[in-house]
Amino acid sequence: MHLINARNVHQALPQAIDLLARVGVERRSRNGPVLVSPDPVATTYERPIERVVFWPHRDANPAFHVFESLYMLAGRNDLAGLQRYIKDFGRYSDDGATLAGAYGFRWRRAFGRDQLAHIVHALQNDPCDRRQVLQMWDSQRDLVTIGKDVCCNLVATFQIGVDGRLDMLVTQRSGDIIWGVYGANAVHFAVLQEYVARCIGCELGTFTHVTANYHAYLDTLAAVADLPARTRGLYSVPTPLDDPYRDDRVRVVPMPSGTQAELDATIRALLSEADEGYDSGSEGPDRDTEPWAYAQMLVLRAHHEWRTNAAPERYTRSLAVLDEPAVADVDWIVAMRQWLERREAVWHAKQEVA
Structure with missing residues (x-):
């Protein structure tokens, strides 16, 4: 097994891409050729609360990551909400309306109980409990059904360590390192860990992600293949790594501590506003008393303005939403602004050519 230990x-x-470049073997897959590690890989994040990838080569959509994380915590499995952020998400749906492998639905509804409520209650009552395993894999369906959406991640184990912090270990049968392991998975599982920790009332520990089939599709790998060379200071040459977190150029706004019911109500309100297109007339979260929810709302609202307007208004209106000095250095706000500015620059370049 290969081990990757990283701050975030x-x-x-970059370490993951470098690993595959060194040990990866090219193989075919049902979705095209991949570079796969011959052995499983375990990635441990020391600070899972730092969950934004800022590399422009990756160009991750911050609004999708924010929405999907909240969507999962709410236990949803509808397709429509996610299609606002990724239009072709329907390719994973068997019925055109729902997602059979939706993690959040399995966390909170699919197996006849709210697993998250049980885990929170158990760890509140016994911090030494070692039996709190969140199930995602459904052998009755996933093992025998040929569907479009089969869970890649199988279980998550929660334990409060000797230091009093909540550690989480996720086991994954197969993971694409660009879109999955260090993309959506790194975000929504870290948000899950923070949610459980806040409900229990403890701090976050480490998040370890163990992937059995660790791969990257050759066509998507090409766009980020030079990242290791840009960050070689991690391994040999002592050049500084460009990390906005380490350099204090961005800050994290933590999820508030509270009861599970209180956090669930906040999450439902954020999702409801996004679903309704911010037409309800609600003032939304308060900037000063609800900073976490406020930042989440700004990211989702900026994406709404970008999605529902034509250029150039889509850029002026969406960037104006983020023009709030009090949160200008919040990680998700910075990432969303950069994502929009990259698209605005491409649009302006096309206008000049035309």
Whole structure:
């Protein structure tokens, strides 16, 4: 097994690409040729709360990551909400309306109980409990059904360590390192870990992600293949790594501590506003008393303005949403602004050519 230890996912991604470049073997897959590690890989994040990848080569959509994380915590499995952020998400749906492998639905509804509520209650009552395993794999369906959406991640284990912090270990049968392991997975599982920790009332520990089939599709790998060369200081040459977290250029706004019911109500309100297109007339979260929810809302609202307007208004309106000095250095706000500015620059370049 190969081991990657990193402060955060922004630092882990270049290490992952370097690992595959050194040990990867090219193989075919049902979705095209991949470079795969001959052995499983375990990635441990020391600070899972730092969950934004800022490398422009990756060009991750921050609004999708924010929405999907909240969507999972709410236990949803509808397709429509996610299609606002990724239009062709329907390719994973068997019925055109739902996602059979939706993690959040399995966390909170699919197996006849709210697993998260049980885990929170158990760890609140016994911090030494070692039996709190969150199930995602459904052998009755996933093992025998040929469907479009089969869970890649199988179980998550929660334990409060000797230091009093909540550690989480996720086991994955197969993971694409660009879109999955160091993309969506690094975000929504870290958000899950923070949610459980806040409900229990403890701090976050480490997040370890163990992937059995660790791979990257050759066509997507090409766009980020030079990242290791840009960050060689991680391994040999003492050049500084460009990490906005380490350099204090961005800050994290933590999820508030509270009861599970209180956090669930906040999450439902954020999703409801996004689903309704911010037409409800609600003022939304308060900037000063609800900073976490406020930042999440700004990211989702900026994406709404970008999605529902034509250029150039889509850029002026969406960037105006983020023009709030009090949160200008929050990680998700910075990432969303950069994502929009990259698209605005491409649009302006096309206008000049035309």
